[in-house]
Amino acid sequence: MIEFGITLKKIRLAKGYSQRFVAEQLNLTRQTVSKWENGRGYPDFENLVLLSELYGVSIDQLVNRKTLNLDRQKVLQMNRKREKVLWLTRQAKILVIAVLTVLVVVSGITFVIAQREQAREEAETVPISRYYVYAVDLKRVVLKKDKTGATTGIISVTTKNNEKIQHPTLTDLTRRRLIIKPKIVESMDPDKVEALSKAPLARNIK
Structure with a gap:
């Protein structure tokens, strides 16, 4: 577990991040990050994924398998889950953009139709004149x-x-x-x- 903390600290320092910054990004306290780096605790899977994304490394690079008693299959499984989360996030963004695009197009078409209908109604209206x-x-x-x-x-x-x-x-x-x-x-x-x-x-x- 100490080796994991050392690895975690090295990667953080290489990125130029403070413990407070990392804690804020993960919505945790600075003391929690400090415990991980001092070998007095380690993150759960969700926080491992968040750390790997923040540091730009894979879970395999981040985790010392011997310290955490994780075999190769477990690490690969974690990486697959991380990739799946990232893929789902990208798909969600694409879906949101597509929906917004459709809404904009539909709104534009509706506006044009309304304008044409108004113009048609005005054209069909008998002009009122005192003459x-x-x-x-x-x-x-x-x-x-x-x-x-x-x-x-x-x-x-x-x-x-x-x-x-x-x-x-x-x-x-x-x-x-x-x-x-x-x-x-x-x-x-x-x-x-x-x-x-x-x-x-x-x-x-x-």
Whole structure:
């Protein structure tokens, strides 16, 4: 056991570590490390593994088999266990990185989908403007346009009841209860709402 303590101390000094530093790394007291090096005790298997990792040596190099009455097979078994612990640790790190990567990718995809959905909803929303009135229950709207494609007039509208209104005015549409308030438009299906420019409606007034 004394030989083990001497070996342990030599390796520690070669690494430039103090007993206090080693104790802190193994979450032990300095007195425990001192007992090991003075031959008044020796570490259990778990602490042997931790010491071998801290000093960067194998358990076979660290342990005096005669002092601890360990045969070659036992030492090899300890080394295999140490390698297994290290392998499991590496695999756990790889798994954590993989999971985090998947989470980042999924979050990114979810964000992009949400942005596209928001853009689509905004595109499908009827724009609210004080220059327009909003009508419902219209089957058809015939517009008069100039060469540039700008609307210059409303020739006629046809309601869902097949009532055709020639050169409709705002009064005509309001009297038939076809006009709705702008605040209601936002909650409606855009396909069911017609945005009619106020200017062409005003021009239809004789």
